[in-house]
Amino acid sequence: xxxxxxxxxxxxxxxxxxxxxxxxxxxxxxxxxxxxxxxxxxxxxxxxxxxxxxxxxxxxxxxxxxxxxxxxxxxxxxxxxxxxxxxxxxxxxxxxxxxxxxxxxxxxxxxxxxxxxxxxxxxxxxxxxxxxxxxxxxxxxxxxxxxxxxxxxxxxxxxxxxxxxxxxxxxxxxxxxxxxxxxxxxxxxxxxxxxxxxxxxxxxxxxxxxxxxxxxxxxxxxxxxxxxxxxxxxxxxxxxxxxxxxxxxxxxxxxxxxxxxxxxxxxxxxxxxxxxxxxxxxxxxxxxxxxxxxxxxxxxxxxxxxxxxxxxxxxxxxxxxxxxxxxxxxxxxxxxxxxxxxxxxxxxxxxxxxxxxxxxxxxxxxxxxxx
Amino acid sequence: xxxxxxxxxxxxxxxxxxxxxxxxxxxxxxxxxxxxxxxxxxxxxxxxxxxxxxxxxxxxxxxxxxxxxxxxxxxxxxxxxxxxxxxxxxxxxxxxxxxxxxxxxxxxxxxxxxxxxxxxxxxxxxxxxxxxxxxxxxxxxxxxxxxxxxxxxxxxxxxxxxxxxxxxxxxxxxxxxxxxxxxxxxxxxxxxxxxxxxxxxxxxxxxxxxxxxxxxxxxxxxxxxxxxxxxx
Numbered sequence: 206x207x208x209x210x211x212x213x214x215x216x217x218x219x220x221x222x223x224x225x226x227x228x229x230x231x232x233x234x235x236x237x238x239x240x241x242x243x244x245x246x247x248x249x250x251x252x253x254x255x256x257x258x259x260x261x262x263x264x265x266x267x268x269x270x271x272x273x274x275x276x277x278x279x280x281x282x283x284x285x286x287x288x289x290x291x292x293x294x295x296x297x298x299x300x301x302x303x304x305x306x307x308x309x310x311x312x313x314x315x316x317x318x319x320x321x322x323x324x325x326x327x328x329x330x331x332x333x334x335x336x337x338x339x340x341x342x343x344x345x346x347x348x349x350x351x352x353x354x355x356x357x358x359x360x361x362x363x364x365x366x367x368x369x370x371x372x373x374x375x376x377x378x379x380x381x382x383x384x385x386x387x388x389x390x391x392x393x394x395x396x397x398x399x400x401x402x403x404x405x406x407x408x409x410x411x412x413x414x415x416x417x418x419x420x421x422x423x424x425x426x427x428x429x430x431x432x433x434x435x436x437x438x439x440x441x442x443x444x445x446x447x448x449x450x451x452x453x454x455x456x457x458x459x460x461x462x463x464x465x466x467x468x469x470x471x472x473x474x475x476x477x478x479x480x481x482x483x484x485x486x487x488x489x490x491x492x493x494x495x496x497x498x499x500x501x502x503x504x505x506x507x508x509x510x511x512x513x514x515x516x517x518x519x520x521x522x523x524x525x526x527x528x529x530x531x532x533x534x535x536x537x538x539x540x541x542x543x544x545x546x547x548x549x550x551x552x553x554x555x556x557x558x559x560x561x562x563x564x565x566x567x568x569x570x571x572x573x574x575x576x
Numbered sequence: 577x578x579x580x581x582x583x584x585x586x587x588x589x590x591x592x593x594x595x596x597x598x599x600x601x602x603x604x605x606x607x608x609x610x611x612x613x614x615x616x617x618x619x620x621x622x623x624x625x626x627x628x629x630x631x632x633x634x635x636x637x638x639x640x641x642x643x644x645x646x647x648x649x650x651x652x653x654x655x656x657x658x659x660x661x662x663x664x665x666x667x668x669x670x671x672x673x674x675x676x677x678x679x680x681x682x683x684x685x686x687x688x689x690x691x692x693x694x695x696x697x698x699x700x701x702x703x704x705x706x707x708x709x710x711x712x713x714x715x716x717x718x719x720x721x722x723x724x725x726x727x728x729x730x731x732x733x734x735x736x737x738x739x740x741x742x743x744x745x746x747x748x749x750x751x752x753x754x755x756x757x758x759x760x761x762x763x764x765x766x767x768x769x770x771x772x773x774x775x776x777x778x779x780x781x782x783x784x785x786x787x788x789x790x791x792x793x794x795x796x797x798x799x800x801x802x803x804x805x806x807x808x
Contacts, residue, residue: 277710284706287703289699291697291699291700291703294700294722295718304704304707
């Protein structure tokens with residue numbers, strides 16, 4: 206199932222003009238506040254009528270201003286998970302979960318028992334929303350949207366209102382949702398960490414325009430996308446497989462860039478993982494460094510150098526089949542005479558791992574491991 | 577009939593209850609509709625509708641009663657039509673008293689319900705829409721249950737106001753014992769004759785008792801519903 210969006214909408218002093226297609230999997234709309242991402246998701250949901258545009262899910266046209274088609278929200282059947290869970294206070298959790306079912310067409314769809322099990326909300330069913338924690342409310346809201354048999358799920362910063370602990374509690378459920386259901390997800394976020402962990406496709410928005418679009422791994426390792434992502438948060442995502450647990454407690458992860466050693470990752474052998482390497486946690490060296498505490502040093506080759514307007518620079522390195530971003534100063538880039546084709550070594554200061562979107566295993570909260 | 581009441585007094589009490597009950601029950605759907613429209617929609621002429629709804633609150637009741645007589649009297653345009661088509665007569669009947677009470681109580685009812693609707697977060701209604709509920713279903717399954725305390729308050733307020741309505745009623749349907757003489761008209765009538773003080777006082781006490789009972793009932797119902805809706 207593919208969602209095709211093309212929109213133009215004018216605000217005071219700001220025009221939104223975007224076009225993108227969201228394939229199966231989780232498509233993240235990333236951008237800083239005011240970049241227009243919530244406007245896009247609201248237009249898809251039918252809560253906002255754009256000045257011009259067309260929105261379609263496969264052959265079903267939800268909106269076409271030129272042909273004067275605009276389905277009302279209740280006929281679009283898109284499950285919307287809002288930032289504030291918006292549970293119905295007068296209904297129990299169970300009644301909230303089943304609300305959409307009254308209006309959904311008959312036929313196959315997610316079963317209550319499966320959704321309840323997947324989201325871990327079995328113990329809450331008879332309770333009312335008033336007594337739930339923020340994380341619990343959000344899980345119920347996700348279940349409620351899923352049980353309305355949606356064509357796709359829309360999520361507008363579902364974790365933004367939660368503290369770190371609650372975020373960590375929900376992220377694994379979102380990964381399961383992405384991996385275990387066939388419902389495509391359009392996910393709005395301004396957190397690179399969230400996007401790196403969840404997205405299969407990434408749409409980077411800036412000032413009402415689509416700045417970059419593509420498979421999340423490619424966009425995240427594109428040095429040109431760094432200004433839009435934020436230099437402190439930019440980083441590449443690698444695919445890894447757990448291949449060994451050493452006697453001293455270190456875990457061996459195989460990537461096409463080379464072997465990574467991390468403190469204990471509690472997963473079975475063969476587990477597929479996503480490894481996120483923040484650009485600012487990578488040191489670039491011309492020679493293989495000696496006498497250094499870092500365990501993970503990967504041979505690589507400079508692919509591209511991206512100089513910003515300030516004193517910073519971003520280098521894109523190729524290590525095996527993977528692309529890694531490194532953030533350094535313009536002065537260092539010049540001192541090392543970095544240029545495309547130059548062989549270098551990437552020294553990784555820290556590596557974060559999360560469950561991959563290709564694997565089946567379930568991890569706990571995101572582990573930020575210092576190697 | 578209790579033996580401490582004369583038949584005229586008893587009839588007045590009975591009639592008042594009958595008139596107030598029908599006045600508030602029949603105006604409830606209109607009251608909810610008017611409150612919903614005023615709270616949730618913006619349209620041309622909204623202020624005009626708001627003004628018309630509230631007019632009975634600020635007009636002298638005698639004026640409202642006279643206008644009712646002009647429109648719904650047997651020779652009034654609406655009154656003549658209703659009599660010919662449905663055999664429905666308002667003038668000098670208890671139905672007219674109910675109409676006058678309903679019109680006078682309407683603004684109070686709409687106000688209470690409108691406040692309740694405005695307190696419901698439209699985002700909840702929006703969420704219900706994205707889950708597949710059309711506007712009427714959203715209203716029935718989300719808005720209405722959430723405003724129930726306000727609806728109850730509005731209903732009881734209207735009932736109490738109808739019990740006490742005097743000016744418009746006496747102007748529109750006069751004060752015919754057993755026909756249109758409600759509690760307040762009866763009290764007034766007893767006060768006009770020498771030696772009627774004791775009868776008037778009995779009816780005054782009954783009025784106070786009914787009003788207090790209505791108030792307590794609405795508080796109790798309101799608290800029950802609010803607890804159910806608070807979501808804890």
